[in-house]
Amino acid sequence: MYATETTYLDDLPIEIELPVLPEPPTEDTVLDQNTPSDNPHPLSEEELQAKFLEILKGILESRNQDLLKTDIEHLKDLYDTHIKTGLYAFEHEEIKAKYLKNWADKQGITFHDIHSQIHMRKVRDRGNGLFGMTCNVATEFTYSYTDSPEAITSFKLGTSHYIHLQEKDGTYKIVKEWYTDPFADSLDITNEKSEEMKQFILNHKAPDYKIDERTQKAVDYAHMWCGIGEGENLFRYNKKYLNCNPRGGDCANFASQILYEGGGFKKNGTWNYTNDGTKAWLNAQAFKNYWVGSGRASYIAKGSYKEVYQSAYQLRPGDIVAYEKKGRITHVSTVTGLDSKGYPLVTCHNTDRLLVPYDLGWSNKSITFHLIDVHY
Structure with missing residues (x-):
């Protein structure tokens, strides 16, 4: 809980890893110690960022929809699960998808949308169709209670990611990912008295409260x-x-x-x-x-x-x-x-x-x- 002189999130190192993976490397080591590119006409950093911003947007939006629907099979297709780190990354998202569904059931809510905004920090061509990148992601969730679907609530989560994407047959898949997971402290939810909890929550009314x-x-x-x-x-x-x-x-x-x-x-x-x-x-x-x-x-x-x-x-x-x-x-x-x-x-x-x-x-x-x- 103590400080450094960094004040912008753009400068943050990657801190939180998937629990089963080894220590995550720093941004400099994962992006700067690259194998030579096999591309005879490599893109500039600016061109790489523009290209992979759009690619990553597509991947994250697809993943968000899979989380929204708890569509595990389609979620799995975003990862190269034949590679150990890709399998680990998928398994973590699978757990998170199930956690969100269980939490929503406990809460008596329905998630309507999950949308991510990305700030790309660095992209590196590591050769053979493999690209490493770091980015910040702000993800907005919207929900409403099942008995009052017109009352929409939104919240946001901010995460810092290190991702490897591998191109194969014109498609990029996640082969490695670390990120500051806001659910890492608790991906289990007790079902004890969950129906009782849900009914209490649904029967509650917002207080007549005026902020000073x-x-x-x-x-x-x-x-x-x-x-x-x-x-x-x-x-x-x-x-x-x-x-x-x-x-x-x-x-x-x-x-x-x-x-x-x-x-x-x-x-x-x-x-x-x-x-x-x-x-x-x-x-x-x-x-x-x-x-x-x-x-x-x-x-x-x-x-x-x-x-x-x-x-x-x-x-x-x-x-x-x-x-x-x-x-x-x-x-x-x-x-x-x-x-x-x-x-x-x-x-x-x-x-x-x-x-x-x-x-x-x-x-x-x-x-x-x-x-x-x-x-x-």
Whole structure:
């Protein structure tokens, strides 16, 4: 949870790998140590980026539709599963597709669309029809509840990818992929009392809630600098602050920024940031302990999903959700919205989320949720 001087997502190294793959190489080693190209008229970097932007758009849009429909057979066709790394990459997406379906069933929602926006960073011709590339991807999901299909909710996820595409018979297939998977912490969902959970969620109504000016400023800051903000803020963090992702995670740093820059909370000797941040500013466990221990915040509930999902409807924009795994807080996010049923939506870094349902990607029964009311 500590920082480096990098402030733009364009400069991020690839951090999170598929669990079964070896250590991912850095961007420089995977793209610059190339085998000589067998193309007698190689394309320039600009031409390669333009070409593979369109190719990758097609692959990701096809993959999104397969995730939407849980079409595993068509999904598999996007990968060269005869190669070990291609098989691993496919198997991970297969698990994710099933997880999204299970989560939607638990939630009582229908996904309507999944659409990705790509920022290509580098492309290298590695010879013999093999191309390596790194890129940032912002993926927008839209959904509605089954009993109110007209009320559409959208959320975004930001991911950083390293991909190898191999051309064969005029078609490119994925032979290797690492990316900062927002679901990597929890690709399992308990079915215990899922029907009871679904009915509770569907029967819930959004609260009659009006946000105050101070909290609105916190929400606005979160949405602007979450890494997948609109316009010029897409794939960018606030360069006033160090980016902590390469040292383990930027979630607490960003939550602290939201509370200070947006929420107007004053710094002090324990929670502070100058050229670097204090532990309570940067570390998820210390951040949670400080806010609850200082009296600036208090608990709403703590427990597994099935123990807190009803209490979670007490969360309001500006509040905090902390996620505990194996006895430690490993992630924190800020509530910045409520959907049409009043379900809390969170915004955070590491990986980047914008108005995402608070438990999506954190559904394992081993995860303990800390629901925290911030006293604005």
